[in-house]
Amino acid sequence: MSFIVDYYNYWIVVFLMMAGFYIVISANNLVKKIVGLNIFQTSVFMMYISIGKVSGGSAPIVAEGITTYSNPLPHVLILTAIVVGVATTAVGLALVVRIKRAYGTVEENEFEDKEDLI
Amino acid sequence: MAEFIDLVLLGMLAITALRVIFLKDLFAVVMLFGIYSFLSALIFVNLDAVDVAFTEASVGAGISTVLMLGTLALTGRKEKTSNHPALLPLLVVGVTGAALIYGSLDMPPFGDPNNPAHQHVAPRYIEDSPQEIGLPNMVTSVLASYRAFDTLGETAVVFAAAIGVLSLLGLPKRDRQAIESGLKSHLVLRVVAKLIIPLTILFALYVQFHGDYGPGGGFQAGVIAAAAIILYALVLGLPMATHVVQPALLKTLAALGVLIYAGTGVANFFLGGNFLDYNMLASDPVAGQHIGIILIELGVGITVFAAMLSIFYAFAGQAERTNIQ
Amino acid sequence: MILETLSTLFLVLGAFFSFTGVIGLFKFPDFFTRVHAASVTDSIATILIIFGLILRTDFGLVAVKLLFILIFMLLTSPTASHALAKSARHGGLLTLAETRAPKKEDND
Incomplete structure (x- = not known):
């Protein structure tokens, strides 16, 4: 039982990661692929935050009467990663918009065999 | 109790991700992604990462969703059915997932204060930063x-x-x-x-x-x-x-x-x-x-x-x- | 002690109203009735839960913050429901009564 309590967080993270990965490689639509990529990315965030958790700890903001704090380092890394993540997602979406304009479609199997129109 | 809430939220997260896989309506996919972001923000709060949760709620659920909807307005909201064989991706994902789960068995247990991640620089940040930097x-x-x-x-x-x-x-x-x-x-x-x-x-x-x-x-x-x-x-x-x-x-x-x-x-x-x-x-x-x-x-x-x-x-x-x- | 009991009562009531909202969301037949059910969760359940939480604080800064959250929620949630219903109407969605009696003139 303690075995499951010790590891379920990692297992669900792996499940989410694989769900995102599956969307990225099997989806036909580029916007959906980006959603999959974001799900993948969020699962990595979850992994880091799970590692930073200390049982019985509290949020890493100094307060009276609290002695155990969770690890602040993963929080810092992930906080910046989220903002950078949305910025890179925006670049991906901008590329999708340009692909739509150049090929008239965002379905992968449709523009694979189209000639370059640019 | 915190572990129980965590488990329920993670389960909801997994269901949301599964639903995204099978939906063809991209508008619904983007909305589900917003829900996914909010759920992960809740999990971050539960795992003591309040700053991260704050960022995820404002960025992931706010800005990302708006940008994706903006893209959908330009590209159309239906995904066409693919003629790719579905078996190969499933196989790749299955094998990778199994390898990762096998790898996770070597991870230190979740939440243990003696984990290596809490031994290296974290104690210094926690003990000295309030005096050195002066911020709570x-x-x-x-x-x-x-x-x-x-x-x-x-x-x-x-x-x-x-x-x-x-x-x-x-x-x-x-x-x-x-x-x-x-x-x-x-x-x-x-x-x-x-x-x-x-x-x-x-x-x-x-x-x-x-x-x-x-x-x-x-x-x-x-x-x-x-x-x-x-x-x-x-x-x-x-x-x-x-x-x-x-x-x-x-x-x-x-x-x-x-x-x-x-x-x-x-x-x-x-x-x-x-x-x-x-x-x-x-x-x-x-x-x-x-x-x-x-x-x-x-x-x-x-x-x-x-x-x-x-x-x-x-x-x-x-x-x-x-x-x- | 009395405060704590009162607070628990509020929280349980809030949870109950959220639950009814969710049931309504699943059971109601069309979009407009569902929005109605969902907005119950937004308004009355939020008010009850936040009041319940305020009773558990020491009526300092945290209570004021909760009060601000309540005011913000009361401003935005009904607006969101309104916007949803209005844009559905704008998109040509009919209410249940109208779909059942399709001959009636649509005077929107």
Whole structure:
């Protein structure tokens, strides 16, 4: 039982990661692929935050009467990663918009065999 | 109890992700992704990462969803059925997942205080940062002081991403004779939006300058302020919004934020310290640290605000152009 | 002690109203009735839960913050429901009564 309590967080993270990965490689639509990529990315965030958790700890903001704090380092890394993540997602979406304009479609199997129109 | 809540939320997250796989309606997919972001923000709160949860709720659920909806407006909301064989991806995912789960068995148990991650630098951050930096929020101390160089890189990445989007899509021109294109008939929306937008900007400023003491900081504040202007653009139309916050101004602001950040670092050179070591900024090292952190958080906030808003302008400008054509 | 009991009562009531909202969301037949059910969760359940939480604080800064959250929620949630219903109407969605009696003139 303690075995499951010790590891379920990692297992669900792996499940989410694989769900995102599956969307990225099997989806036909580029916007959906980006959603999959974001799900993948969020699962990595979850992994880091799970590692930073200390049982019985509290949020890493100094307060009276609290002695155990969770690890602040993963929080810092992930906080910046989220903002950078949305910025890179925006670049991906901008590329999708340009692909739509150049090929008239965002379905992968449709523009694979189209000639370059640019 | 916390573990139980965690398990329930993670289960809901897994169901949401599964649903995304099978849905063909991309509008629903994007909405589910918003739900996914909110759920993960709840999990972050439950795992004590309040700053991260704050960022995820404002960025993941707010800005990402708006950008994806903007893209859908340009590309159509239905996914066509694929003729790819579904077996191969399933096989790849299955094998990778099994390998990762096998690998996870070597991980240290979840939440154990003796885990290697809590042994190396974390005790120093937790024990010394309140005295060395003088701030109660350790996340801000680590973000803006101990690992300031790292954060400078991240800010530059946000700036570079904004430049990338602008070079792909371009900013909309500022319209002299502003076209009335907003939601003109939605009186309730307009009134409530006008009431909320100033409050949102006020809240962004609070988050910006209160980040030293509670959850918050430049990243969140920038995104919240950008969200206020995005709301304005959605309700009153893009031409009005570009009239209030001009695209040319945003370009300058995005660069200015990075400049403030790096400039604070360089200023320390001239005062005899190391790059981004704020001890020299005031006679007292702790006061110096505080000044330095406020300055660079301001830089981060300005850059993130300008980058997010100009990215939104770029997408909205595209949508507006398609409508006119 | 009395405060704590009162607070628990509020919280349980709030949870109950959220639950009814969710049931309504699943059981009601069309979009407009569902929005109605969902907005119950937004308004009355939020008010009850936040009041319940305020009673558990020491009536300091935290209580004021909760009060601000309540005011913000009361401003935005009904607006969101309104916007949803209005845009559905704008998109041409008919209410249940109208779909059942399709001959009636649509005077919107």
